[in-house]
Amino acid sequence: MANYICVTCGTQHAETEAPPPSCLICDDERQYVPAAGQRWTTLDAMRRTFAATFRHEAGVLGIGTAPSFGIGQRALLLRTPAGNVLWDCVTLIDDAMVEIIQALGGIAAIAISHPHYYTTMVEWSCRFGDAPIHLHAADRQWVMRPDACVAFWDSETKEILPGITLIRAGGHYAGGTVLHWEQAGPEGKGALLTGDILQVTADSRFLGFMRSYPNFIPLGAAAVRRVAASVSPFAFDAIYGAFWDRVISRDARQALDASVARHIDWLGRGALE
Template identity: 55%
Template sequence: MTCFLCLQCGTQFAASEAPPKRCPICEDERQYVRWEGQAWITADELAAKHRLVMKEDAGVLAFGIEPRFAIGQRALLAQTPHGNVLWDCVSMVTDEAVAEIKRRGGLAAIAISHSHYYSVMVDWSEAFGGVPIYLHADDRQWIMRPHPSIVSWEGETKAINPALTLIRCGGHFTGGQVLHWKREGGDVVLAGDILQVTQTRRHVSFMYSYPNYIPLNARAVQRIAAAMDPFAFDDIYGAWWNQNIIGDAKTALAISVARYLAAIA
């Protein structure tokens, strides 16, 4: 029995004797099936050709896979006095990564913006004794490897600890969430691509599907703005290496919402 990974999106599926016949996440209109057709890979096969890298990204410890694998996102470690949380996930776990997180105080929980980054979230949880994985209940249909550690929370916000609060923004996915982090030196938002940091690193943008170029409608973007309005923050950390807005990020979000709505009007 093997927990196969989708080669295109990096999502790990429940254990089976043979690879699944399809990946619902890739068949969804927000993603896509490989041009060459659906394909699968095992964790050992992935480790034979790729490596997990750890490095600081604008002062936050981040994890990514090199050479690029699947969607190519990186994960972030939110370190707080109340416990550390891994934000988003990648499709590899290594002894070195586990040791480094333990050296920094261990891991209390995992939280993931949306299903494109679920990857091997269960493996990450089990590496730290089965810590909870916080996913919004509106996205439970996209969980391909069910596990007791998964917490499907409901509502609009959820405090993981006194420093970390999940905010349901919706948009890209109905349960799309970001993580607000009260941090010494200035609060931040870990956004995945629910708030997509643009190449200027001065704005964000919004899409229903990034690879298939389907924009969000005005109501969805206005809802994101309303969800973020009660929270103060200086920085936004996006889904990709070095793609962050450092300084005055709340103003950048407001400007970005206004110009997006004007563009689609």
């Protein structure tokens, strides 16, 4: 019996004797199954060929994997006086990673933006004292390895630690979640951690809004307006996206407003140009 991991998206599944016939996450139109077909691995196999990478990005500790695995996102460790929060997740977890993070204060809570980054979240929780995993209930169906450590919430916002609030923004997924950190950012003016829900572009000047990134399906105007409205009550000057070097370190609210206007404008005139 093993908890098999989808090589394409990095999602760990419930324990089975043989690999599952398919990955529900990758069968969905927001992801994809490669032309070569479905492939599986396990954590034991990954630990022989992958290693963790740690790097500070604009004052927040990023956690990645080398070589890149699955979708290629990096997680973020938020260090607060009330305890540390792991935002989003990477598939690899090994003894060295646990030792480093424990030396930094461990993990008091885990929060994840959307199902593409659920990965090995249960393994992470187990290694850090069954830390609660905060997921929006609207995405319950996408949990491939159910466990008692998963704490579903169904409101529009949820404060999980002082100054750390989860916001249901929707968009990419019905339960798409953004984290607001009240005193974060290079100048301490507040920050949003957004995963793919508000995706920081390669030039770190704008944000993208997509239903599917690999399949190039954009979000409609109403969905984009809802995402923007969900975060508008919160003060922020920085936005941390899902990947290395995808950070808007200042004037992030202005970048969001400009990105929303640009996206909706092109939805309206794209068929004409």
